[in-house]
Amino acid sequence: MSREGADHALRARVAERDRISGDLLDLESHTTYQVLKGASLRDATLRRWDDAQGALATLWSLYDAYRGVLRDAETIRAERSRLGGEQLEALTALLSGPSVLLKAATRPVEQRSLLPPVEERLTLDETVLRMDAAFQYATDALTEIDAVWSALLPRVDSADAALAGARELSGRLGEPVDLTRQDAELARLREAVLADPLGAGHVKQELDALVRGLERVRADLEQALAVKDEYGARRENLQAALDRVRAAESEARLAHGAVVVKIALPPQAQPRSVIPELEAELAALDVSAGSWLERSRRLAALERRAEESAARATAAARALHGLLGRRGELRGLLGACQAKAARTGLVEDPDVMRLYEQARLLLWSAPCDLTKAAAAVDHYKRAIHGGGR
Template identity: 35%
Template sequence: MAASAGPVLSREEVDRALARLGAERDAVESALLSLQDHPGLRLLDGADLTGRTQERWAVVGQGLPMLWALFDRYSEALASARAVRARKPRPGGPELAELSELLTGDAVTVPGGAPDGPQRLGAPARLVERVSLDGLMDRMNAWYATVLEVVSAADAVWTALPARIDLLIAELRRVQTLAASLGVRVGGHPLGDDLDALDADLGGLRTEVRSDPLALWRPARVPAQRGTVPDGGALATPSGVVDTERFDLAGRALDGVRLELENLLRLRDDAEERLQGVGDLLQRADATLAEARRARGEVLAKIAATEVPAVPGPASALRERIVVALELRQSGQWYRLAPLLDALEDAAAKELARARQSLTEVTQPLAVRAELRGRLDAYKAMAARLRVAEDPEVVERYEKARWLLWSAPCDLRAAAGAVARFQQALRPAPGGPDDGAATGPADLVDAVDAVDAADGTQQGGAWAGGEPADGQAVDGRVQGGRG
């Protein structure tokens, strides 16, 4: 027997040591039975492992048989110590020395290959070794921590990820079906290529989860760290997290493709109505251009010395693009129709605006003539209220302006000057004779100014201040359609 590792224990110390070691033995047995039934252990034993998991399990997989072998040696040594203690109710010196050696000395022979800690797993070892019961407990704790680390990590990955992969793949299949219904296929559209890449990625992830779960585990501490059995209980499950970054990226990418396909689906449902809307805009543009052409002929016949802009023709190129859009809709090429339809709607709206602008520019001279006629009538009514309508100069200027405005073709510049001179005839010179038609010159001026303000004019303007200057545009102040 080897020499005692320490002083001889007293009877009370022997009894306390036997009770402690017995409790630890029961705790180890319970922990080993739980570990043996661990679902992760059963999966690792039956899985076709690869990569990091295969490398680690090739070493750690021998841990459970080794644990049971060490546990048997521990139980046998403890049983031997209990047998010595049972010889006498009050053991003497020889018995206490033997018990001290059994309980604290290197009295347990264990098979070789049992390393001192997980850092030496797989390293060469002696054929047999002698250790104490506490040393043997430390060795069992180290093996237990190592095995539990790998088993728990694999089980956590297998618990968290397969169901998630199945959900992602099921969603991928649904999105692929939607893509096929919209004509989106691999090699024909970027979304089809994206779905194909996602299919390959998820297939690779599924295989990796099944065969190499440890590749997707991120431990919170160094794996296989030496542990103990606290308070006679089993080791807690090692902490760490399952790495889901690649699954999160795949899920976000799949959501992005799905949203784009749903936009194409809405396009398929709305394409006919949107194409009809484009056609309606072009019909309104054509009708407006036709009105502009008719108005241009009228302006050329009724207005003299005025440049009338030419009316543009219909947008034939736009109609050719509509034909292409109809063909794409008929063939179900929604991904190609989407940008074309957006462009057509924008172009049709611009075409209608162009037609309206053309009509406005063409009818501008008629609007100017109508405004001048309205001014002339307003000034005539004012002349009657001011009782100057019979004044020869007022009559002469009115008839001149009226003849110019109602003659064809109408000279707008001359007519504008005539209206301005008629307006000035309603403003008697300061200090002139009072015919009794009003209280005084100031009253006449105020009345004429009120008419100008109501018509939106300013004294000295294009129509109120005499003949327009050379080069001044007569129609530059008036916007609108035909009056």
């Protein structure tokens, strides 16, 4: 090297050393690195982190030797303001030659040999490449573990919050809820995430299932609290809902009475009242000595049944009235077909007249069989449209 080249190379190496030092300090101050140093790891994560720790031990050994070479180079350069031949030669050897001594690692006795340990000499460039490979291996392991913790630990926190929320609601309700199983499950999953994140692929689904289950418990408790606080008002609303069921059932009975004399109905079309059942359930609820959790479920189920019963009765009345409308549609279609027959000269055709009469008798008889009447109108329609008789 020239004197200028040696000075430039030394300045570059010093800057490189400072940059590497900063990277190593950043690694050691990384939150996940600090957690891993004190964590009780196992299985896949323990093996991966042990390998990473081995890589880091090699890195620090290389870095110490690398830094020692640069200290020697800085000492030589500081001896004189202008480099002499011997100093330049020594500085060149340190900066560009195999100046870094990598001592053989100390091995357990069962892995040793009686032969002298093999040591390596590396250039500064080779040393930096070795350090970079070890650094990348360690940071890859750190990144992989950190990614799993970042994904799973918030879920653990969510489950913990849901469990605490369920306990708080249980206390407010004044009724103990057994959460022993969920507590033990959360402890097991938390330990799995912390001790072996790389082997915790199954934990995400289990945590999500646990949170969903706890949310259901929380919803039940919230509902029970609401029922406990608002039972009087909810009961009044339920009584009003039963009144709506009565009114809807009454409308369905009236519709059935009006329709059954005009339209042939099957026996199952006769409306059946569910009011006695609903009233019996409400009376049983009033005297229930069960927990508020159970009463809230029964009350909610009864409210749903009342709404559904009113809707069914209203739909039944609408459907019954719709049968009269259907009969009117068939009568109108028969009249339109007869007019078409008159225009096409088929109105006097004996077969066409017979089909018309069959349909007319069915539609104007009481009670009317709508299924047979619809088929008769269709036969008449196809006959006058040339579709066969």
